[in-house]
Amino acid sequence: xxxxxxxxxxxxxxxxxxxxxxxxxxxxxxxxxxxxxxxxxxxxxxxxxxxxxxxxxxxxxxxxxxxxxxxxxxxxxxxxxxxxxxxxxxxxxxxxxxxxxxxxxxxxxxxxxxxxxxxxxxxxxxxxxxxxxxxxxxxxxxxxxxxxxxxxxxxxxxxx
Numbered sequence: 110x111x112x113x114x115x116x117x118x119x120x121x122x123x124x125x126x127x128x129x130x131x132x133x134x135x136x137x138x139x140x141x142x143x144x145x146x147x148x149x150x151x152x153x154x155x156x157x158x159x160x161x162x163x164x165x166x167x168x169x170x171x172x173x174x175x176x177x178x179x180x181x182x183x184x185x186x187x188x189x190x191x192x193x194x195x196x197x198x199x200x201x202x203x204x205x206x207x208x209x210x211x212x213x214x215x216x217x218x219x220x221x222x223x224x225x226x227x228x229x230x231x232x233x234x235x236x237x238x239x240x241x242x243x244x245x246x247x248x249x250x251x252x253x254x255x256x257x258x259x260x261x262x263x264x265x266x267x268x269x
Contacts, residue, residue, distance in 0.1 A: 145212035145213075156210055157208060160174075160208070160268045169198060170199070172199065173197040174195065174206060175197065176194055176195075177195045177205075178191065180256075180260055181259075188259055189259065192205045192206070193206055194206045195260075204265060205265040207249070207252070209232065209268065213228060213231070221233065221241055222239075232249050232269070233247075233269065249267070253267060
């Protein structure tokens with residue numbers, strides 16, 4: 110099952126950089142083969158399908174997703190993001206979507222809500238209304254906010 114969380118907070122202030130410094134990219138001599146990484150790579154397509162089904166259930170039939178690849182900030186080429194997809198609603202409105210396939214939840218056959226309650230280190234918590242909310246102290250929050258600023262989009266569906 111997927112759960113959509115819309116983030117509409119503005120990330121209007123970007124850090125000021127004194128300039129881009131090239132950095133060395135580390136590469137691994139052998140592929141990383143952790144069970145959690147295998148789970149993510151083999152189930153992201155499932156999250157995408159579940160997201161489209163959920164959007165149809167919510168009355169948004171005809172939603173399209175476009176793989177975004179690397180998006181470089183137009184005002185500061187030192188900043189970039191790589192979103193999972195750009196979402197195009199039937200109205201033409203565009204936003205972002207980020208898929209996260211929780212290995213921890215899958216391993217124990219938990220829903221995202223159950224995982225949020227059971228594990229303090231999970232990316233989301235249940236808010237006062239009982240809805241999932243991305244933790245503002247979690248790295249994904251800044252990943253999404255930075256992506257919103259770089260792409261100039263107003264919202265992102267965060268799918269767990």
